[in-house]
Amino acid sequence: MEFAELIRTPRVDNVVLHRPFYPAVEGTLCLTGHHLILSSRQDNTEELWLLHSNIDAIDKRFVGPLGTIIIKCKDFRIIQLDIPGMEECLNIASSIEALSTLDSITLMYPFFYRPMFEVIEDGWHSFLPEQEFELYSSATSEWRLSYVNKEFAVCPSYPPIVIVPKSIDDEALRKVATFRHGGRFPVLSYYHKKNGMVIMRSGQPLTGTNGRRCKEDEKLINATLRAGKRGYIIDTRSLTVAQQARAKGGGFEQEAHYPQWRRIHKSIERYHILQESLIKLVEACNDQTHNMDRWLSKLEASNWLTHIKEILTTACLAAQCIDREGASILIHGTEGTDSTLQVTSLAQIILEPRSRTIRGFEALIEREWLQAGHPFQQRCAQSAYCNSKQKWESPVFLLFLDCVWQILRQFPCSFEFNENFLIMLFEHAYASQFGTFLGNNESERCKLKLQQKTMSLWSWVNRPSELRKFTSPLFEANNLVIWPSVAPQSLHLWEGIFLRWNRSSKYLDEAYEEMVNIIEYNKELQAKVNILRRQLAELETEDGMQESP
């Protein structure tokens, strides 16, 4: 298929662009296979350069011969294009519609993008499972790497390499896989060096209505317990939901078969409930009517902050089990690809100082989201504006980022990265020139040959010039466990995401810049001090040499 077939009108002159914080500009609108470009042809700068894949929905309306297209983006921005000529306008609109909803992943921009920068470190190889495992292997010999899923035959949504208890062989893993939803047998997610406790994650056990059991499964998770110790199973569903799951062949671990484990049910919402919450929230944020009396009610009615609270509370509970109770935990919901990953990754943010650094956080995303099989392609296909309700969209990853932001807000000095880093990850999860967030799991990524055909987001982010933008000037390594508050007054709306296009952050950035400036200045001063000190030392040795003969 040629993109040209989809582009009915490649360019229109005298188009007027309206967008937040900028005066309207008139220019030429061009459509390419992957971008919508508006150029005013002044100083040769493009005013707008928008990926089609960032477009969530478009509205069109006409006043006489003047057509208007309102473009609603996945990053929640809304822009307006006034296009003279009804036919042009209709052509542009239908072209955008077609180009922003391409079916085939291989037609997406990452397969066409050629980087203009020199790749210093190939991001596809930055976080190999073997290297990650080495971080643990110095502390424990109870775990091993298993290649049982090499061909993705045991579990299609797992990576080829997983970490499992040393005492469990691959044959047993294959059996356990048949007992867990989607073949997602329990694997190691996090090892707490301080006391050797672990977080494992999996899919739900397939007990069904007749209470099936699996000896190997019981053996596997018991293998992670120290003698005489009990562990916790955190089920991210309410007891009722978990019970209902039995009718569909799913279920939960029965006390009788897992006597060494205590099960705790927490209720984290899924799929369409989260999606509806996002839609309501964004609607409230964009409400331009002057009657703002009901803003707080609307914010509350969206339930977004309630979801944040539920997720953070569960993550805190998991972290408490590990750090305070000294108990290992297994976490799962139904599939183990959404709420499970929110909890395991946030627990690590709380417990593990490394995951609060830039490298460590990237490794966390790579491990707990990409390799763990969070279906990014499905979840991030549409955002808050799309009307066509497919049932797989859900802002699971955005909620995770929001939770990280809440913790960052409460512990501003404990994170090496800043808010912009989180915003950048949100943007790239929904629309990107990089291949990192394409596909639903490692197996799909392998088939797409992303490593060969696209560029990794990390290759770009980890260049010093980019890193500078994402580094927090406040960072001071904090080796402690950080316990976020989930009290209602401690949780805030993430303005950087949701009110980003409603209000300029100019004044708030000033204090931040002050901070960056003084750190730069201090570095300069330190360098000067060092030079002078060296000079002084040289002078002194010369003195010594003159005096000695």
Added chain:
Amino acid sequence: MSLLRGLLGMELIGISVRPFLDFQERLTLLDSALILDVPLGVISRIEKMGGATSRGENSYGLDITCKDMRNLRFALKQEGHSRRDMFEILTRHAFPLAHSLPIFAFLNEEKFNVDGWMVYNPVEEYRRQGLPNHHWRITFINKCYELCDTYPSLLVVPYRASDEDLRRVATFRSRNRIPVLSWIHPENKTVIVRCSQPLVGMSGKRNKDDEKYLDVIRETNRQISKLTIYDARPNVNAVANKATGGGYESDDAYHNAELFFLDIHNIHVMRESLKKVKDIVYPNVEESHWLSSLESTHWLEHIKLVLTGAIQVADKVSSGKSSVLVHCSDGWDRTAQLTSLAMLMLDSFYRSIEGFEILVQKEWISFGHKFASRIGHGDKNHADADRSPIFLQFIDCVWQMSKQFPTAFEFNEQFLITILDHLYSCRFGTFLYNCESARERQKVTERTVSLWSLINSNKDKFKNPFYTKEINRVLYPVASMRHLELWVNYYIRWNPRIKQQQPNPVEQRYLELLALRDEYIKRLEELQLANSAKLSDPSTSPSSPSQMMPHVQTHF
């Protein structure tokens, strides 16, 4: 008078504690796990709880309601009637007015190396504004508070209005609070003028002198065709005030004026609103419907209306299109909020520590905001309808602005909280009494210490490290509900879960960085001195490196 230092040996159920009133007139409760420290001035109400026959844990003792968003409950053992003594001593010292005792500020002998009473000198402040000038003069007509007993002695009025004119205008303004200048724009010379409502009454009375006076104010700036009047009240309230002799400037009578209502509610509405805020934050934060509960207090909505009003005043003046006259009913509550906030937006001077102190001294204290009635210093009538958190609301607005403009204010959050703490504490004379004439009669400046003495002798503690001094920038905060927040560090500070936020970690880190900078600069200078000493030393070989480091410029 001997200061009370009695140990009241009192046993809390379960643990033994020793609450005592110390020489600072604070209620201090010492226990290994807990230090409770409450200035007695903060106490609004003391009640006995339970009786001799009460059973159950913590059912007998004292309930203390405080003005600063918390309640205290002392549970006692019934034996020994220790409660009676405690109750009486606390009541006497918390409510000295009812017992013919002096307020603590008159007993406080604290010494500071700065005299806060020197901070505000009206002549100097008006001179800073470029006054008097061709159009505005300083008048001493109110020297003995004869023209208006709730106004300061020194007033700025139009040059063209004679003292006789002022006296005639005074008869037509509620409590004689005539329109006088608060602030003049340094370039476009438009002004903010404040006053009380005109005494229009049901019959729609007019007063030629008042009408002429307003026109004279308008004419102080030749380019202006209309004077803008902002009536802070909701339209209906302004109309209702006619029944009690008040009212507003009608179009018929004031041809060259345009009047707008700003819809800010009265002191009773604000008091009830804050009460609701306290209900949802103390002792526990309302968990299940936090946001809608917060909304139903309407506190943030009131904040929004006050800020919106002030923005309109500031915008009018800054655009140079019109001078502005602000009033409400008496011109000492909402009017003070509007003029002072607008001045804060317009004039960067007021955003410094001393500038802000001057702003408070001028627009609030000297112009007769009734602190004594609104706060009820030393007064036991906790249900007095005159009490209202108008000044707190103003400080909240300032805090909202400081959140939106983190580099614009010289002071930090602690500064604002300290002001509020001493609004109630009665340790300083600053907020005592309702107006300047009363303060003069009581010789407050001679007999008490000023709050600004405490603050200005310890300024570093109250400084915002991010402050970058900028002249002439007008700040327009976003007064949309989306961007206003509940001031958690103030309203919910007694909640132990909120403790971790203080002190502000970002501020702390920045201060460390600043200290590091100074350290480097110092070391650099020392090294440069040592180096140049070496270089000028004749024993040093001439071949040694002679390039000197250029002197570091401190561009911060």
